Amino acid sequence: MKDVGVGFRDVDGQDLPQLVNCLDFINALPVFRSYKALSWVALDIKPAQEIVDVACGVGFDAIELARMFPETEFVGIDLSQKFLDIAQSRAEGLPNLRFSKGDSASLPLRSNEVDAARVDRSLQHMSNPRSAISEMVRVTRPGGRVVAIEPDWGTFILYNGEFDVSGVIAEEFRRSIRNPYIGRELGTLFNECGIKQIQSRIHALCLRDFESADVVFDLNRVIKRCVESRLVGDEDAKRWLVSARNASSTGAFLACLNIVDFGGAVYK
Numbered sequence: 001m002k003d004v005g006v007g008f009r010d011v012d013g014q015d016l017p018q019l020v021n022c023l024d025f026i027n028a029l030p031v032f033r034s035y036k037a038l039s040w041v042a043l044d045i046k047p048a049q050e051i052v053d054v055a056c057g058v059g060f061d062a063i064e065l066a067r068m069f070p071e072t073e074f075v076g077i078d079l080s081q082k083f084l085d086i087a088q089s090r091a092e093g094l095p096n097l098r099f100s101k102g103d104s105a106s107l108p109l110r111s112n113e114v115d116a117a118r119v120d121r122s123l124q125h126m127s128n129p130r131s132a133i134s135e136m137v138r139v140t141r142p143g144g145r146v147v148a149i150e151p152d153w154g155t156f157i158l159y160n161g162e163f164d165v166s167g168v169i170a171e172e173f174r175r176s177i178r179n180p181y182i183g184r185e186l187g188t189l190f191n192e193c194g195i196k197q198i199q200s201r202i203h204a205l206c207l208r209d210f211e212s213a214d215v216v217f218d219l220n221r222v223i224k225r226c227v228e229s230r231l232v233g234d235e236d237a238k239r240w241l242v243s244a245r246n247a248s249s250t251g252a253f254l255a256c257l258n259i260v261d262f263g264g265a266v267y268k
Helices: 016-028 030-042 060-068 081-090 129-139 164-176 182-192 210-217 219-228 234-250
Strands: 050-054 073-078 097-101 114-120 140-159 195-207 254-266
Touching (some): 030 114, 030 140, 030 195, 030 254, 050 129, 073 081, 081 097, 129 140, 140 182, 164 219, 164 234, 195 210, 210 219, 210 234, 210 254, 219 234
Parallel strands (some): 050 114, 073 097, 114 140
Antiparallel strands (some): 140 254, 195 254
């Protein structure tokens, strides 16, 4: 399997258990639960509305929202049938939630059909994120809300006590992301797509142990690729891993990333 930075581009062609494990682990981290809760508030959800979660993955957000707002209708849309099958199984017993297969660049919804739309950490993997935002605007009624949350991989750092190999590994992971600077670009894309009253926040992810960072950033696989590409020598890679685990045991290890959320209103 390719590492997670590439794997999420074509979920159905990858080793699904690792991707699902990565998502489930991430969704349990406090910083992710915190920013998600704020993004839900930004949707301004009311009874009898319909809300779409674009590129919903295994359905974490859509399911949580459907439980929180039983009088509101939710739809999760994703291109991966494998993810949708998992989402559907996890959403059993929620009558106000449905899932549909569809491309984010051509959502299977009518114009002005929903009251709000959100996308979470998926634009980074898309070939044309602007089209996805434009589609979210198209399907949202005038006055409705659009919310997007994306990492800014330009802020990604690794540190275990030394700089050189840490920087090479971080840069190699950054290169695996199709749109590594999408977090900082969201405001411009929102503006280009006609979204008004734009607001933004930054959330800092900071992992202090190597094991957690390996799940989220697939570090062992990225390091192996660095060695295969001769970006890092084999002995240097082994030494870095030992140093990373030692730093992790003392609390000195760092894997940090800024996550940016943008929200705004649709006026047509």
